[in-house]
Amino acid sequence: MTDPGRQEKAKAILTDVTLCIGCERCVQACSRQNNLPRDIPTRYKAKDGLSGRRYTSIVRIAGAKPGTFRSVRRQCMHCLEPACLAACLVGAFTKTADGAVVYDDKKCIGCRYCMLACPFMIPRYEYDLALPYVRKCKMNEDCRVEGGMPACVTACPTGATIFGPREALLKEARRRIDEKPGRYQDHIYGAQDFGGTSVLYLSDVPLHDVLRMPSAKKLAKWRVPQLATESVPAQLGGWVLVTPVQFLAVSAGLGGLWAVRRRMKRAAERAAAAAEDRGEQS
Ligand code: SF4
Ligand code: SF4
Ligand code: SF4
Incomplete structure (x- = not known):
């Protein structure tokens, strides 16, 4: 079967960090498009600004020259x-087939293994709600506005995203690097890293830390x-599969404990009833 992410019609987002002015219009447009409530500071809020109420954020990192900075979009x-x-x-x-990784909250049982498994630490949990779900960027038809573009892309005033x-975005990224080699690092983030992603980045400063995408040297x-070019499921399938196994083991353990406690309770009840009967007879 063809991998959906590699099909011809699979879409992607390319963010050119050198063009981003950090205005956060993409963040605001995403919130409007997805009817997200106002983001509130909670003790669970991460430094990268993503939360159950914010699917994309802007993180400031040091720029190429001292005293300058770059703004980098974070999203799934x-x-x-x-x-x-x-x-x-x-x-x-x-x-x-469109390239998006979508999440169905009707199926979710709240185990949060997805949060543990994601190498980029993207999915967030609605810790502040009574009935919480996992949340992240959707990049599906819910996001589309004029011309079928995601709201975050349409809102960008500089074409940074x-x-x-x-395939076309990869070619465009390569063209930009080749045209101005001094302007960019010679790396398209997400082209191959961790098996490839449908969100790609170009930059003049390293993005490994901010994207949580360790460099080939660090890997x-x-x-x-292998993670420089292959995915976590492909390379660490055994590890990923540990989580369901652990789940089953823990479930079995808890089930066994519950059964033992139930038996002990029933035995105690029976003993108490027998003692009561003996008391009445004497
Ligand atoms: S594993 Fe990939 S697709 Fe899944 S939440 Fe993380 S970044 Fe998104
Ligand atoms: S693709 Fe959709 S969910 Fe993701 S940041 Fe853009 S508007 Fe928000
Ligand atoms: S809207 Fe464009 S320029 Fe503004 S923060 Fe987002 S990506 Fe950067």
Whole structure:
């Protein structure tokens, strides 16, 4: 079967960090499009600004020259072979032919293994709600406005973030690097990293830390060099599958404990009843 993320019509987002002015219009447009409530500071709020109420954010990092900074969009990377999907026990995630990794809250049982499995630490949980779900960028038809573009892309005043077929965006990114080699790092983030993603980045400063996408050098040092080009499910399938196994083991353990406690309670009740009977007879 063809991998949906690699099909010809699969779409992607390319963000050119050198063009981003940090205005956060993409963030505001996403919130409006998805009817997200106002984001409130909670003790669970992460430093990257993503939360159950914010699917994309802008993170400031040091620029190439001292005293300057760059603004970098954070959002789900819409991996070609998503670890969240591989870890989910109930199939709540789907990689669509359109390139998006979508989440179905009707199927979700709240185990949060997707959050543990995601190498980019993207999915967030609605900790502040009585009935919480996992939340992340959707990049599906819910986001589309004029011309079928995601609202975040349409809102960008500088063209820093663009949307289109993944193959075409990869060519465009390569063209920009080749045309102005001094302007960019010679790396298209997400082209191959972790098996490839449908959210791509170009930059003049390293993005490994902010995207949580360790460099090939670091991956080699950690003895997982394969992740420079291959996905977590492909390379660490055993690890990812540990989570369902652990779930079943814990469930079985809790089930066994419950059964033992129930038996002990019933035995105690029977003993008390027998003692009461003996008392009445004497
Ligand atoms: S970035 Fe994380 S949440 Fe998004 S598709 Fe990849 S594994 Fe799933
Ligand atoms: S693709 Fe959709 S959900 Fe993702 S940041 Fe853009 S508008 Fe928000
Ligand atoms: S709207 Fe465009 S320029 Fe403004 S923060 Fe978002 S990506 Fe950067």
